[in-house]
Amino acid sequence: xxxxxxxxxxxxxxxxxxxxxxxxxxxxxxxxxxxxxxxxxxxxxxxxxxxxxxxxxxxxxxxxxxxxxxxxxxxxxxxxxxxxxxxxxxxxxxxxxxxxxxxxxxxxxxxxxxxxxxxxxxxxxxxxxxxxxxxxxxxxxxxxxxxxxxxxxxxxxxxxxxxxxxxxxxxxxxxxxxxxxxxxxxxxxxxxxxxxxxxxxxxxxx
Numbered sequence: 689x690x691x692x693x694x695x696x697x698x699x700x701x702x703x704x705x706x707x708x709x710x711x712x713x714x715x716x717x718x719x720x721x722x723x724x725x726x727x728x729x730x731x732x733x734x735x736x737x738x739x740x741x742x743x744x745x746x747x748x749x750x751x752x753x754x755x756x757x758x759x760x761x762x763x764x765x766x767x768x769x770x771x772x773x774x775x776x777x778x779x780x781x782x783x784x785x786x787x788x789x790x791x792x793x794x795x796x797x798x799x800x801x802x803x804x805x806x807x808x809x810x811x812x813x814x815x816x817x818x819x820x821x822x823x824x825x826x827x828x829x830x831x832x833x834x835x836x837x838x839x840x841x842x843x844x845x846x847x848x849x850x851x852x853x854x855x856x857x858x859x860x861x862x863x864x865x866x867x868x869x870x871x872x873x874x875x876x877x878x879x880x881x882x883x884x885x886x887x888x889x890x891x892x893x894x
Contacts, residue, residue, distance in 0.1 A: 689751045689763070689837040689868060690714050691736065696745035697892075698731050705731050706892035707744070711885075715837065718869040720880035723889035729872035730768065732889060733840045736870055737766045751837070760838075765790065765831040768842035773827060775816035779807065782815060782826070792833050805829040806855065820847040828856060832863050839863075842872045845879050853878050 690712065697707035705728040713719060721729045734740040735747070738760040749755040755763065774782060780798050792801065802811050805825045810818060815826065824847045831839060844860075845853050860869075861882060873879035880886075 690749070691838070691868060692748040692750070693742075694746050694748075696735065696742040696747060697894075698728065698735055698740070699743040704743075704894045706889055707894045709745075709887070709889075709892045711887065713868045713870070713885075715866055715868060716864070717885060718864060718880075718883040719871070720876065720883035720886040721870060721872045721889055722874055722876075722880075722886060724874075727893075728889045730770075730842055733766065733768070733842055733870060733872050736838075737761075737764050737840055739766075762790075763836055764838040764840060765834040765836045766840040766842075767827045767831040767844060769824075769846040770842075771827070773815060773823065773830075775814065775818075775823075777815055778813065779811050779815065779826065783830075786830055791835050792830075793835050796833055801829060801833065804833065804859070821849060821852055824848055825852060825855070828859065832859050837867045839867055839869045840872075841869070841879070843875075843879065844871065844873070845875065857881070 692712045694710050696709045698705045721732050723729050735742055738757055749760050779802055783798050783801060802808055807822060807825060815823060828844060845856055848856060864882060871880040871883060
């Protein structure tokens with residue numbers, strides 16, 4: 689898997705968020721996107737995910753062949769504080785729904801997933817009764833443990849306490865191989881400590 693960005697830029701109405709951003713990412717690359725609040729980090733992730741198209745420039749996705757933009761969603765998992773989950777479901781119901789669309793790694797079933805995210809005590813509760821930190825564990829587990837080559841994380845430790853941050857750090861370190869990971873974060877020590885590359889989005893302001 690390879691992602692190539694060539695002079696990409698994103699504009700909303702008349703305002704450029706960033707311009708002339710080029711980079712290339714291959715399997716086992718991990719990229720930290722930094723910048724002040726509102727600088728365009730989340731916009732960059734949306735563009736990489738295929739959810740939004742660049743206003744200028746191009747993005748290519750290749751995996752032994754060119755992958756059409758309308759097919760890239762199958763290769764991507766994306767977690768953000770602003771992306772919700774179906775809160776009427778229990779974890780088992782959510783997993784059945786989610787894995788029908790995007791499978792987890794082959795060795796991970798319902799019981800294994802619940803064990804990994806350390807929420808055995810809540811497995812029969814509706815997710816709407818979870819705390820914000822518990823919901824974030826579920827979202828991170830679904831993304832990081834998915835069988836996808838592209839993983840996008842937007843402020844992954846949002847709503848996590850110190851114990852849960854250590855849990856996230858171990859989970860991500862154990863699941864970096866054979867994928868591209870992009871993290872939007874200003875917290876290098878907690879969230880993007882593993883990244884091998886970095887881009888400050890502020891450097892691409894027009």
